[in-house]
Amino acid sequence: MDLTQSVNDYSEIVENDREFIWHHLSQHKKYETQDPLIIIEGKGLRVWNQAGREHLDAVSGGVWTVNVGYGRETIADAVRDQLVKMNYFAGSAGSIPGATFANQLISKMPGMSRVYYSNSGSEANEKAYKIVRQISHNKHGGKKSKILYRERDYHGTTITALSSCGQGERRDQYGPFTPGFVEVPHCLEYRSQWGDIEDYGIKAANAIEEVILREGADTVGGLILEPITAGGGVIEPPKGYWDRVQEICAKYDILLIIDEVVCGMGRTGTWFGYQHYGVKPDMVTMAKGVASGYAAISCTVTTEAVFNEFKADPDDPMSYFRDISTFGGCAAGPAAALENMRILEDENLLENTVTIGEYLMEKLHGLKAKHQIIGDVRGKGLFCGAELVSDRESKMPVDESIAQAVVADCFANNAVIIGMTNRSLRGMNNTLCLSPALISTKSDMDEVIDAIDGALTRVVAQ
Ligand code: PLP
Numbered sequence: 001m002d003l004t005q006s007v008n009d010y011s012e013i014v015e016n017d018r019e020f021i022w023h024h025l026s027q028h029k030k031y032e033t034q035d036p037l038i039i040i041e042g043k044g045l046r047v048w049n050q051a052g053r054e055h056l057d058a059v060s061g062g063v064w065t066v067n068v069g070y071g072r073e074t075i076a077d078a079v080r081d082q083l084v085k086m087n088y089f090a091g092s093a094g095s096i097p098g099a100t101f102a103n104q105l106i107s108k109m110p111g112m113s114r115v116y117y118s119n120s121g122s123e124a125n126e127k128a129y130k131i132v133r134q135i136s137h138n139k140h141g142g143k144k145s146k147i148l149y150r151e152r153d154y155h156g157t158t159i160t161a162l163s164s165c166g167q168g169e170r171r172d173q174y175g176p177f178t179p180g181f182v183e184v185p186h187c188l189e190y191r192s193q194w195g196d197i198e199d200y201g202i203k204a205a206n207a208i209e210e211v212i213l214r215e216g217a218d219t220v221g222g223l224i225l226e227p228i229t230a231g232g233g234v235i236e237p238p239k240g241y242w243d244r245v246q247e248i249c250a251k252y253d254i255l256l257i258i259d260e261v262v263c264g265m266g267r268t269g270t271w272f273g274y275q276h277y278g279v280k281p282d283m284v285t286m287a288k289g290v291a292s293g294y295a296a297i298s299c300t301v302t303t304e305a306v307f308n309e310f311k312a313d314p315d316d317p318m319s320y321f322r323d324i325s326t327f328g329g330c331a332a333g334p335a336a337a338l339e340n341m342r343i344l345e346d347e348n349l350l351e352n353t354v355t356i357g358e359y360l361m362e363k364l365h366g367l368k369a370k371h372q373i374i375g376d377v378r379g380k381g382l383f384c385g386a387e388l389v390s391d392r393e394s395k396m397p398v399d400e401s402i403a404q405a406v407v408a409d410c411f412a413n414n415a416v417i418i419g420m421t422n423r424s425l426r427g428m429n430n431t432l433c434l435s436p437a438l439i440s441t442k443s444d445m446d447e448v449i450d451a452i453d454g455a456l457t458r459v460v461a462q
Helices: 007-020 028-032 060-064 073-085 096-107 121-140 159-163 200-215 241-251 304-311 332-346 349-370 400-414 442-461
Strands: 039-043 046-049 054-057 114-118 146-150 181-184 220-225 255-259 283-286 298-302 374-379 384-391 431-434
Touching (some): 054 442, 096 298, 114 304, 121 283, 121 298, 200 241, 298 304, 349 384, 400 442
Antiparallel strands (some): 114 298
């Protein structure tokens, strides 16, 4: 792409940004000595910054979002056409794209039945929590209101979503939190809490049961899990885990909520991450890849059984889901989501994700063989992580600054944008993250791997 404007043309934008913008997840001190990054254009996997420099974005908009890649005119057209016809009406009414997308979505999710629209992953999860709480009141006299979440998982940024956050870095300093959320142990076998044991997956799932029994099964109504933990370290639950979790939820009558905000919409090579494991959730939440960032949309999808809990008593004026999300009624979201889904299907992007994901994983194993600093590589589809350690034997995580230096080197020397997971436990911000758009090719992945290879060599040498 030929960016015709030079760096000087954007100097006013840069100054406005520096003066007025409060950037997400950023310490602003650095902008006293360096310009903020402003992304001007994108096409496919590539973005261009204010200086006209091209970058390969290996993290889909920084946070696993732009699944179908940048510059999709057909999505923009679908959104424009919808907005001029009908932009908005509150979600108590329906819309053409809303009803059509819900139908298509449910067709990809056997066993699921109803779609509730809102705007962000946090909000989608909050809806699920409210559903658990209202069922607890309607059906269990206010008991079974507790919701379990897992160490290292993340479910959003609002105070209640943070109340279910297994990452210290995200929670610290934002309490007090909403009561009734209880943590269960993580399931990262590489960092087993129980030593080197057989059936780690069963043990990790049984640890959930122990928490349920400790809290009292009659107090626990919901369990929320990421199918594969994203920001907490790209953690795929070990063998046996999901079957046991499902058994435990059934045994204690606990609603299983799967947070597909990252894994949903093809990221791991199936429509949804849970579909790799034969899980039958009660609720599924999704956001990022649903419209690949072309419009804001999130969904809380439930089974018919969950939905039916809300029409149980027609004589009770309070027995419906008394929730609204103003912009959950914005028709741009489902219009973009419909076209996003068409692209995923027509361009066979789930198949591509499997093929290119396997290639990427093979290359990451190659890097691990070459660089002692890589302790573990993990992932599924185009959703991979490489955990950095200072010593393979002790598995001591590298200092966070090392992982940061690798990310910065990829950016500065090869113009490749990679990510880093969050600090789940103090000092554990050490997993490099790759989640390129699902249109990636082998040569794109070679470029990414070469950048990381060079970065690791340079950073370790220093
Ligand atoms: N759930 C998961 C697994 C996420 O990774 C995120 C965001 O990164 C969220 C929920 C929250 O989504 P949002 O930022 O759209 O509120």
